[in-house]
Amino acid sequence: MEAPLASVRHAVSVRHLSKSYGSTRVLDDVSFDVRPGTCVALLGGNGAGKTTTLKCLLGVVPFQGDIEVEGVPVQSRGKDARRQIGYVPQIPAVGEQDTCSDALSFIAELRSVGADRVGWALRMADLTAQARMKVGELSGGMRQRLALAAALLSDPPVLLLDEPASSLDAQSRRELHEMIARLRGEGRTIILSTHVLDHLERLADQLLILDRGRLAFDGSVGELSSRVRGNRLVVNLNGNSPRDFMQALLVAGIGAERVTSAGLPWEEMLLAASTSDPATQEERS
Amino acid sequence: MNAVITLARKEVREAVNSTWLIAYAVLFTLLALGLSYLGERNLGSVGFENFSRTTASLLNLCLLLAPLAALTLGSGAIAGDRERGTLTYLLSQPLDRWELLIGKYLGLAASIALATTLGFGVAGVVIALQTSAMDLGTYLLFLALVLALIVVMTGIGLALSVVSKSRVQALGLAMLVWFVVAFVFDLVLIGMVSATSMHGGGLLAALLLNPIEIVRVLAIIQLEPDLQILGPFGSYLLERVGRTNATVILSAALLMWMALPVTVAAWLFESRED
Numbered sequence: 363m364e365a366p367l368a369s370v371r372h373a374v375s376v377r378h379l380s381k382s383y384g385s386t387r388v389l390d391d392v393s394f395d396v397r398p399g400t401c402v403a404l405l406g407g408n409g410a411g412k413t414t415t416l417k418c419l420l421g422v423v424p425f426q427g428d429i430e431v432e433g434v435p436v437q438s439r440g441k442d443a444r445r446q447i448g449y450v451p452q453i454p455a456v457g458e459q460d461t462c463s464d465a466l467s468f469i470a471e472l473r474s475v476g477a478d479r480v481g482w483a484l485r486m487a488d489l490t491a492q493a494r495m496k497v498g499e500l501s502g503g504m505r506q507r508l509a510l511a512a513a514l515l516s517d518p519p520v521l522l523l524d525e526p527a528s529s530l531d532a533q534s535r536r537e538l539h540e541m542i543a544r545l546r547g548e549g550r551t552i553i554l555s556t557h558v559l560d561h562l563e564r565l566a567d568q569l570l571i572l573d574r575g576r577l578a579f580d581g582s583v584g585e586l587s588s589r590v591r592g593n594r595l596v597v598n599l600n601g602n603s604p605r606d607f608m609q610a611l612l613v614a615g616i617g618a619e620r621v622t623s624a625g626l627p628w629e630e631m632l633l634a635a636s637t638s639d640p641a642t643q644e645e646r647s
Numbered sequence: 648m649n650a651v652i653t654l655a656r657k658e659v660r661e662a663v664n665s666t667w668l669i670a671y672a673v674l675f676t677l678l679a680l681g682l683s684y685l686g687e688r689n690l691g692s693v694g695f696e697n698f699s700r701t702t703a704s705l706l707n708l709c710l711l712l713a714p715l716a717a718l719t720l721g722s723g724a725i726a727g728d729r730e731r732g733t734l735t736y737l738l739s740q741p742l743d744r745w746e747l748l749i750g751k752y753l754g755l756a757a758s759i760a761l762a763t764t765l766g767f768g769v770a771g772v773v774i775a776l777q778t779s780a781m782d783l784g785t786y787l788l789f790l791a792l793v794l795a796l797i798v799v800m801t802g803i804g805l806a807l808s809v810v811s812k813s814r815v816q817a818l819g820l821a822m823l824v825w826f827v828v829a830f831v832f833d834l835v836l837i838g839m840v841s842a843t844s845m846h847g848g849g850l851l852a853a854l855l856l857n858p859i860e861i862v863r864v865l866a867i868i869q870l871e872p873d874l875q876i877l878g879p880f881g882s883y884l885l886e887r888v889g890r891t892n893a894t895v896i897l898s899a900a901l902l903m904w905m906a907l908p909v910t911v912a913a914w915l916f917e918s919r920e921d
Contacts, residue, residue, distance in 0.1 A: 383920060417735065420735075420738070423921070441743055444739060444740065449739040451732065451735060451736050451739075452732075457657075457661070459664060468657055469740070471653040472653055472654075472740045472741070472742060473740065473741060474649060
């Protein structure tokens with residue numbers, strides 16, 4: 363691991379991060395810190411800015427503001443910052459025609475890591491038996507494990523995972539969560555972008571909720587629960603569907619973002635409520 | 648620099664494992680053999696021609712096929728990665744953007760060059776065994792010119808790939824460029840020469856704008872002692888410019904063309920929001 367530029371208090375530090383694509387503002391003045399050895403869940407709906415945040419942390423797109431990873435400024439020393447990061451993309455992006463072993467060897471070479479780490483990574487991902495199999499022949503869960511193994515090849519202190527569980531079945535998702543918990547236990551800092559919220563209360567030390575490019579919440583699961591408790595909305599739909607009720611609210615100019623059906627999981631209820639403005643919350647029954 | 652070599656090696660490895668490289672090499676071999684054989688038959692005696700005639704016959708065909716292959720493959724590089732989602736993943740590794748681009752560029756150019764050399768090499772050995780008159784130097788020089796053209800066109804293809812939003816768009820642009828440099832340019836030039844008083848220097852300057860024409864004229868200068876095939880322009884080159892000076896000017900332009908597209912591609916790639 364490369365020595366950081368200055369004394370590191372945070373594994374990741376983001377200050378006034380803004381990013382626009384053309385005239386569209388995707389991130390707007392986002393600031394947060396991540397303590398070393400913690401797992402952070404980056405939450406938000408589609409278009410909230412989760413993937414863009416990860417791209418900025420990796421320094422693969424230009425941005426406004428300051429980001430430091432393990433004390434290394436991303437904007438001026440992107441290549442060095444990326445040495446501190448292992449990245450697992452949403453769609454595991456290694457060559458379909460490569461064998462697992464070749465795919466890992468390629469990343470190992472790019473990261474100037476010895477060939478012995480390839481064997482370690484295959485064992486760590488429980489893919490030793492699949493070493494000669496082509497990546498395209500692997501199941502979704504195996505591919506995700508391979509991507510995670512590739513990210514860990516150079517033993518980086520920070521891991522970025524972009525929606526890693528989105529295409530996995532329940533069993534593979536459980537295995538992935540167990541692996542993430544194990545990595546956090548080893549002292550690695552993990553930033554996990556997701557909209558799948560199950561097991562989050564056990565995995566994440568810190569939640570970051572993005573809403574249309576702005577940071578709507580930064581705190582623990584417990585803090586989010588206590589904040590939402592006082593703002594809970596109870597709605598009697600009188601037999602109407604939630605969709606019809608939302609439409610009616612929209613027509614009335616109230617806005618539908620605070621409405622969730624009673625059948626939704628508690629996590630989604632929290633998410634919906636936390637991204638609305640508490641000052642304008644109303645109780646309806 | 649390690650990253651550049653790693654990426655280039657991966658491109659070559661992928662190319663060797665793909666069917667296109669073998670198909671391309673076989674096509675070139677068959678064309679080299681076929682053109683030589685058929686050329687002799689047209690002269691009345693069936694058999695293989697020597698190297699000089701073979702290279703002359705192959706010239707026009709190569710100036711069409713090699714740029715097409717290089718442009719097509721170059722155009723698919725970055726645009727393909729962008730479409731498959733692998734570009735962000737590659738960029739997330741500890742490497743600079745220019746390293747990714749140059750690595751891919753070198754790997755692609757080496758792959759196409761390898762296939763071309765393989766095709767010509769097999770044909771060269773067969774022709775050498777069948778004919779008594781050998782002009783190996785000319786044959787190798789011609790191969791070197793085609794390889795230089797491949798390097799130029801791979802760079803242009805890569806630049807198109809960088810600016811394109813999709814692989815299809817990149818391929819479309821590549822085909823358009825190929826059509827212009829391989830066909831339209833000649834027609835425009837002929838039209839301009841007919842319609843204006845453009846001769847000699849003006850024509851030479853215009854030719855420098857098209858790498859295919861540079862290679863064509865360079866090859867003719869090496870193959871033909873009197874440059875009659877170039878008509879009045881050949882006379883101008885011999886009498887006013889001189890064979891050596893013309894070779895130097897054209898070679899310098901070719902070197903410039905080898906460097907320019909990939910430099911532009913690297914500059915454009917640096918400012919992309921991929």
